Amino acid sequence: xxxxxxxxxxxxxxxxxxxxxxxxxxxxxxxxxxxxxxxxxxxxxxxxxxxxxxxxxxxxxxxxxxxxxxxxxxxxxxxxxxxxxxxxxxxxxxxxxxxxxxxxxxxxxxxxxxxxxxxxxxxxxxxxxxxxxxxxxxxxxxxxxxxxxxxxxxxxxxxxxxxxxxxxxxxxxxxxxxxxxxxxxxxxxxxxxxxxxxxxxxxxxxxxxxxxxxxxxxxxxxxxxxxxxxxxxxxxxxxxxxxxxxxxxxxxxxxxxxxxxxxxxxxxxxxxxxxxxxxxxxxxxxxxxxxxxxxxxxxxxxxxxxxxxxx
Amino acid sequence: xxxxxxxxxxxxxxxxxxxxxxxxxxxxxxxxxxxxxxxxxxxxxxxxxxxxxxxxxxxxxxxxxxxxxxxxxxxxxxxxxxxxxxxxxxxxxxxxxxxxxxxxxxxxxxxxxxxxxxxxxxxxxxxxxxxxxxxxxxxxxxxxxxxxxxxxxxxxxxxxxxxxxxxxxxxxxxxxxxxxxxxxxxxxxxxxxxxxxxxxxxxxxxxxxxxxxxxxxxxxxxxxxxxxxxxxxxxxxxxxxxxxxxxxxxxxxxxxxxxxxxxxxxxxxxxx
Numbered sequence: 001x002x003x004x005x006x007x008x009x010x011x012x013x014x015x016x017x018x019x020x021x022x023x024x025x026x027x028x029x030x031x032x033x034x035x036x037x038x039x040x041x042x043x044x045x046x047x048x049x050x051x052x053x054x055x056x057x058x059x060x061x062x063x064x065x066x067x068x069x070x071x072x073x074x075x076x077x078x079x080x081x082x083x084x085x086x087x088x089x090x091x092x093x094x095x096x097x098x099x100x101x102x103x104x105x106x107x108x109x110x111x112x113x114x115x116x117x118x119x120x121x122x123x124x125x126x127x128x129x130x131x132x133x134x135x136x137x138x139x140x141x142x143x144x145x146x147x148x149x150x151x152x153x154x155x156x157x158x159x160x161x162x163x164x165x166x167x168x169x170x171x172x173x174x175x176x177x178x179x180x181x182x183x184x185x186x187x188x189x190x191x192x193x194x195x196x197x198x199x200x201x202x203x204x205x206x207x208x209x210x211x212x213x214x215x216x217x218x219x220x221x222x223x224x225x226x227x228x229x230x231x232x233x234x235x236x237x238x239x240x241x242x243x244x245x246x247x248x249x250x251x252x253x254x255x256x257x258x259x260x261x262x263x264x265x266x267x268x269x270x271x272x273x274x275x276x277x278x279x280x281x282x283x284x285x286x287x288x289x290x291x292x293x294x295x296x297x298x299x300x301x302x303x304x305x306x307x308x309x310x311x
Numbered sequence: 312x313x314x315x316x317x318x319x320x321x322x323x324x325x326x327x328x329x330x331x332x333x334x335x336x337x338x339x340x341x342x343x344x345x346x347x348x349x350x351x352x353x354x355x356x357x358x359x360x361x362x363x364x365x366x367x368x369x370x371x372x373x374x375x376x377x378x379x380x381x382x383x384x385x386x387x388x389x390x391x392x393x394x395x396x397x398x399x400x401x402x403x404x405x406x407x408x409x410x411x412x413x414x415x416x417x418x419x420x421x422x423x424x425x426x427x428x429x430x431x432x433x434x435x436x437x438x439x440x441x442x443x444x445x446x447x448x449x450x451x452x453x454x455x456x457x458x459x460x461x462x463x464x465x466x467x468x469x470x471x472x473x474x475x476x477x478x479x480x481x482x483x484x485x486x487x488x489x490x491x492x493x494x495x496x497x498x499x500x501x502x503x504x505x506x507x508x509x510x511x512x513x514x515x516x517x518x519x520x521x522x523x524x525x526x527x528x529x530x531x532x533x534x535x536x537x538x539x540x541x542x543x544x545x546x547x548x549x550x551x552x553x554x555x556x557x558x559x560x561x562x563x564x565x566x567x568x569x570x571x572x573x574x575x576x577x578x579x580x581x582x583x
Contacts, residue, residue, distance in 0.1 A: 065413075072411070237427055237528035240519070243313040267430025274432050275312055 033057075035085035035172055038111075040095050041068050042286040043151040043298060044088050044121070049291035050186040051165050055175045056085075061102075064286045067263035068094055069234065073102045081106035084117070085171055088164065091122020092148035116171060122148065124163035125156050152285060153217035154194055154299060158187045189292050197303045198222055204307040207253040209246065211260040211269050214285060218302065227255045230269055243272060250276040257310055259283040281309040313429065317529050318519045320431045320439065320479055325511035327443040328484065329491035331450055331471060333501045334464070336492045338385060342395035344488055347469045348476040349399050350376040353406035360409050373469055376402075381462035428479040428530050439478050446471030479530070486534040487511060494541035495548060502548065514540045 034057045039045035045060035052058060059080050062071050068090065081087065081102060089095055103111060110117035127147055150156040165183035169176035201222040208219065209227040212234055219226055227249050231238055249255065250272075258280040260269045266280065273280035283305060289297040335341060351369040358368025376398065383394065431439070450467025454460070475484045491511040495502030518536030522529040 072407075074411070237429060237530055239526045240314040240317050240429070240523045240529055241526050243429060247312065265427065265430070268427050271313070271316075271430045271432055 036080070036083050037086045037088055037168075038080055038084040039088040040090055040099065041151070043157075043295060044090060046289065046291055046294040046298075047151070047157055047161050047186070048088050048164065050295060051161050051179055051183050052168060053178065053182050053291070055172065055178060056168070064284070064288065065262050067261070069097065071095070071098050073098055073105075078102055078105040081111060082108050084108060084111055086167065087111040087118050089118070089120045089122075090148050090151070091120035092127060092150075094148035116167070119164060119167045121150055121156075121160045124160045125150055147213050147216055149214050149217050149285070151217075152215060152302075153221040154190045154197075155221060156217060157295060158190055161186050186292050186295075189296060193296055193299065194221075197299055200303045200307050204310040205257070206310075207255045209250065209255050209258045209272075211258070211264050214261050215259055215283065222303075225253075227253050230258070230272060231264075238268070243268075246272060247276055250278060257281060257306070259306075261285060279309055281305065314519070314523050316431055316433065316436065317428050318516065320428050320436055321483070321515035321519055321529075321533055322512060323436060323440050323443060324475060324479065324483060324487045325515040326508060327447060327471060328475070328487035329507040329511045330447065330504055331468065332488040332490075332492035333504060333507065334450060334454070335468070335488060336496065337454075337501055338391070338464075340391050340395055341489060342392050342399060343380070343465070343468065344472040344476070344485060345481070346395045346398040346402065347373060347376065347465075347472055348481065348484075349402040349406065351469070351473045351477075353402045353409070356406050356409040356413065359413055369473075372402075373473065377462060377465045377469060380465050381458055383461075385456045385461065426477050426480045428483060428533075431478050435478050439474060442474040443471050482530050482534055486537055490537050490541040494545040496545075497548065497552065506544070506548075510540050510544050511537065 034055065037048045037052060037056050037058050039048050039058060039060050041062050042060045042064050045058050048056070048058045061073065061077050061080070062068050084106075087103070089099060100113075103113075108117070109115070112118060113120070127150070150160070161183045165179040168179045172179075198221075201224055205222075205224050207225045207227040209230065210216075210219075211230045213229055213232075216226065218224075228246055230243075230246065232242075255276070256278050258269050258273050258278065260266050260280060260282055262282050262284060266282070269280045283302060284298065287294065287298045287301050289295075335343065351373045354369035354372030355365035357372065358365035361368070380398075383389070383391070385391075446467040446469075448467070449470065450464050452463070454464075472484060472488075491507035491514075492501065494510060495506040514537035515533060517540075518533030519529055521527070521536060522532035525532070
């Protein structure tokens with residue numbers, strides 16, 4: 001009797017559970033899921049959103065404030081990559097310490113470098129040359145083909161957005177025209193703001209010293225002269241002689257500001273600023289926001305912050 | 312100007328850390344400085360996550376760690392280095408998880424764990440000296456293997472080590488804590504403190520000036536200079552010792568007698 005009762009209860013549980021399970025599965029893997037584009041840094045995710053719009057979904061592996069040079073991926077990042085149609089990376093070696101192993105772990109053969117599902121900004125643009133205002137000693141430490149921070153130049157962002165639109169069109173031919181159209185709209189929106197940013201920077205900025213070479217593209221785009229880097233080789237402590245040389249450069253070139261990335265050690269920059277009697281500021285390399293608005297918002301914030309600290 | 316602050320900062324640690332290092336070697340707890348620094352950094356990260364001032368959170372976690380470490384008897388059958396290593400690994404892992412959740416946490420925590428001697432200014436040197444002075448006052452008085460004695464020693468140690476690592480980095484602190492004391496170490500015992508201090512001061516001066524002259528990173532160059540001088544001094548001491556076996560044996564016998572005299576009352580007070 002009790003056995004009969006048990007089997008009846010079990011049957012009713014099955015009757016209720018099976019449709020519920022099917023319903024849940026239908027939500028988790030919808031038949032009409034948008035193609036997933038995974039970007040390595042937040043600014044690239046914004047460019048992808050600007051070009052892909054509602055036709056794709058976009059995820060960024062690193063978040064605002066993470067140093068993309070030394071990112072530690074989690075299993076969730078490998079899972080995200082396993083479903084990706086396209087992997088959008090910065091290139092020029094920025095993610096070389098962690099991205100290759102992450103791609104391997106994802107098991108997604110479509111996003112291997114060299115395949116159609118892998119798109120690197122480094123393949124679409126030329127790295128900039130030695131920036132203006134550098135001494136011969138600094139030039140010898142400069143690697144022009146290695147600077148990966150191209151997204152901080154709005155014009156580089158436009159070039160890469162167009163190349164991305166071409167790649168998305170190849171992968172998703174149905175929406176090809178929409179990708180091209182959005183890339184053109186992105187270009188128009190960024191170009192409209194560019195003169196405003198340049199005007200602001202011309203008024204407010206003189207020669208600037210930065211911690212690493214992160215902002216060189218931004219400085220080139222905004223016609224800002226670079227006085228030097230505090231740490232010319234990433235991760236290698238500068239010498240006392242080099243620091244005293246920087247103090248001389250600060251005096252000679254009337255440098256008023258030092259820029260430091262949000263994720264870098266501020267102690268040395270603070271010390272140099274204190275010794276020279278100038279200011280040190282943290283300059284973001286990404287901001288919250290979606291698509292074109294987010295990308296433009298990053299430059300708005302950078303320009304506004306530099307202008308405020310330069311006063 | 313930067314050269315001068317770097318030189319003074321390295322001299323401050325050259326005067327304070329070798330003395331402390333001898334106490335650390337004596338107790339076989341070399342990993343304690345890394346463990347304490349990591350606990351403080353993790354506390355700072357917890358403070359950021361809970362939106363309370365990081366310094367207070369770091370002080371709180373370090374105090375808890377101090378009490379827990381002080382509960383462990385120095386004659387414990389547990390391998391003390393393994394316990395310190397475990398504390399370090401645990402605190403580092405908690406810090407890493409917190410770091411992954413915090414925007415902009417990375418830079419602040421890196422700054423806290425890996426300071427640079429180039430980043431220290433005159434105010435920093437004064438703070439470092441004050442903390443070092445207070446720490447030595449607590450850590451140097453007579454060795455007592457009681458809860459209060461151990462707590463006093465660990466508190467003194469953390470007062471020196473944590474601000475020093477924050478100010479000048481883990482590389483220099485660890486090197487100055489261990490190398491001079493190790494260099495003058497003789498037959499299972501600490502050597503004369505003046506020898507450890509002298510070689511540390513010479514290494515600070517020579518290393519800092521050499522780094523400036525050769526345009527090299529000061530922290531690593533000072534550590535390399537210290538290592539070189541420590542090895543040379545160690546070898547000289549070794550050969551001098553070897554050439555005077557009788558004298559040393561006599562010294563050793565005298566030491567043993569003294570130790571027996573010292574240990575006797577201490578043991579009885581502990582058993583009381």
